[in-house]
Amino acid sequence: MAKNKEFKFIKGAYCAGAPADICYYTDVDYWRVQEFLWEFDYLVNYVNPSVIRIHINSVGGSVIEGMSVFSKIMDCKIRTECINDALAASMGSIIWAAGDELFMKDYALLMIHNPFCDANGEKQYNQATEAFTQQLKTIYVKRFGLSEEEVENIMNGKEGEDGTFLTAAQALEKGFVDAEHIIETPKAVKDQIQAALKNTKDIGQIKAIYGLVAPTLPSTTINEQNITSNSNTMDKTEITVFAALFGLTGEKATVESISAKINELKAKAEKAEAIQKALDEKTAQLATANAELTGAKTSISNLTADLTKAKGALKVYQEAEAKAQEDKINALVDKAIKDCKISKDDREDYVKMAQSDFALAERILAKIPARDNLGQIISQANQDTAKDGLQTEEQKVQAKVEDVVGKDFKFKTLD
Numbered sequence: 001m002a003k004n005k006e007f008k009f010i011k012g013a014y015c016a017g018a019p020a021d022i023c024y025y026t027d028v029d030y031w032r033v034q035e036f037l038w039e040f041d042y043l044v045n046y047v048n049p050s051v052i053r054i055h056i057n058s059v060g061g062s063v064i065e066g067m068s069v070f071s072k073i074m075d076c077k078i079r080t081e082c083i084n085d086a087l088a089a090s091m092g093s094i095i096w097a098a099g100d101e102l103f104m105k106d107y108a109l110l111m112i113h114n115p116f117c118d119a120n121g122e123k124q125y126n127q128a129t130e131a132f133t134q135q136l137k138t139i140y141v142k143r144f145g146l147s148e149e150e151v152e153n154i155m156n157g158k159e160g161e162d163g164t165f166l167t168a169a170q171a172l173e174k175g176f177v178d179a180e181h182i183i184e185t186p187k188a189v190k191d192q193i194q195a196a197l198k199n200t201k202d203i204g205q206i207k208a209i210y211g212l213v214a215p216t217l218p219s220t221t222i223n224e225q226n227i228t229s230n231s232n233t234m235d236k237t238e239i240t241v242f243a244a245l246f247g248l249t250g251e252k253a254t255v256e257s258i259s260a261k262i263n264e265l266k267a268k269a270e271k272a273e274a275i276q277k278a279l280d281e282k283t284a285q286l287a288t289a290n291a292e293l294t295g296a297k298t299s300i301s302n303l304t305a306d307l308t309k310a311k312g313a314l315k316v317y318q319e320a321e322a323k324a325q326e327d328k329i330n331a332l333v334d335k336a337i338k339d340c341k342i343s344k345d346d347r348e349d350y351v352k353m354a355q356s357d358f359a360l361a362e363r364i365l366a367k368i369p370a371r372d373n374l375g376q377i378i379s380q381a382n383q384d385t386a387k388d389g390l391q392t393e394e395q396k397v398q399a400k401v402e403d404v405v406g407k408d409f410k411f412k413t414l415d
Contacts, residue, residue: 009039011055020049024069028061028091033068044078053081054099060090063115063132067091070139073098083183084108090115090163094136097143103181106168107193110176112140113163114155144175329354332362339370 014020020043026032043052054073060066073080073095082099089111096102096110104110115132117124133155140151154174157163171177333350336342342350342365354361 007039007042009036010043014043014047014049016048017050019051019053020047021053021055023055023057023085024092024095025055025057025085027059028066028069028095030062030065033062033065036069037072040072040076044076049078051079051081052076053083054095055083055085056088056092056096057084057086058088058092058095060092060094060111063091063136065091066094067135069095070098084110087111094139097139101181102177103183104168104171104177105183106185108168110166110168110171111163112154112166113157146175150174325355325358329358329361332358332365336365336368341365341368341370 009022009024010020011023012021022036022040022043024036040052043049073082079101080099081101081103082096084096084102084104085108086105087109088096089109090113093110093112114125115129115136117126117129137148137151137155140146140154141148154164154166166174166176168177168182172179172182329351332354333342333347336350337344337347350361350365353364
């Protein structure tokens with residue numbers, strides 16, 4: 001039996017006739033696919049396990065390379081189980097679909113869309129992508145018994161979105177996975193993931209989130225109660241099996257070594273639990289800090305709005321006050337001109353004086369004695385003279401008329 005550290009994708013203990021686990025927790029590209037296929041072939045050709053469990057957490061990638069993995073799993077002579085541990089997106093969903101049996105964690109996501117070419121960050125579609133689309137559509141239709149229209153709608157997604165994300169419940173509803181093949185996980189894990197994924201469909205963010213929470217496959221699953229330090233309760237065969245699960249061979253395959261491994265796992269579990277507890281506390285503190293920050297931002301926003309409103313009201317008041325002051329100055333100076341205290345030519349100087357110091361201008365103008373308005377007086381005199389002259393001429397004409405026709409002359413009327 002080879003040790004785990006010799007492999008990148010094979011996880012846990014493995015031996016002939018027992019289940020073996022291999023994880024595709026990465027993108028789908030040439031180098032990663034080549035490494036995965038080599039280790040997959042090793043399990044098939046050299047280990048010969050009873051079943052190969054392919055654990056998947058991938059955002060996808062190259063259609064060509066992904067099809068290599070799909071075909072390898074489909075053609076495998078050993079029974080295969082594909083398990084969506086977190087995210088099976090794009091070509092990751094195709095790899096997942098290759099298993100003889102399909103499983104899905106209850107918090108996992110399945111993402112299906114149309115393939116595209118990435119040209120400088122822009123999605124482009126051409127003859128090749130159309131061919132790939134038809135190829136993948138055929139796989140979904142035949143593998144899951146869906147109609148072409150159903151598959152096309154899922155691959156297209158809603159308007160403005162890239163394909164369709166499906167939760168485990170939605171995948172069950174659409175017919176991608178059976179109810180008994182949905183793997184239940186602790187509620188705390190599901191709540192943590194759902195909170196992190198809330199309102200996001202960005203594949204990069206989803207990948208980062210699942211990269212943190214996707215479980216690392218343990219070396220094996222052992223019921224500690226079935227193994228004790230008493231060698232009389234464990235026969236030679238049992239010791240060999242449990243030792244193999246821990247990677248213990250030869251002289252190391254003893255009850256004491258197995259017990260030590262169990263204690264080591266227990267210590268790691270306790271340490272992980274303590275770390276998780278500390279992380280939960282820090283997360284709660286961060287949530288509190290974020291809430292307080294949100295409140296502070298809201299207060300600042302409200303104060304800013306109030307300040308803007310106050311500035312607007314102040315501006316209106318200042319403009320009204322300036323207009324009133326201007327009217328007051330004009331009234332003061334115009335009255336001085338009317339009272340003949342100053343001339344119109346001096347108006348601008350007195351306006352500037354009043355703008356600078358209204359009280360000073362008011363005092364100075366008050367000290368200047370008012371004068372008669374000679375122009376107005378002369379104008380009135382001229383009007384009176386003209387009126388008198390007009391009356392004299394009218395009297396002369398009347399006298400001449402009376403000399404000719406007599407003072408008592410009246411025009412006769414035609415009766």
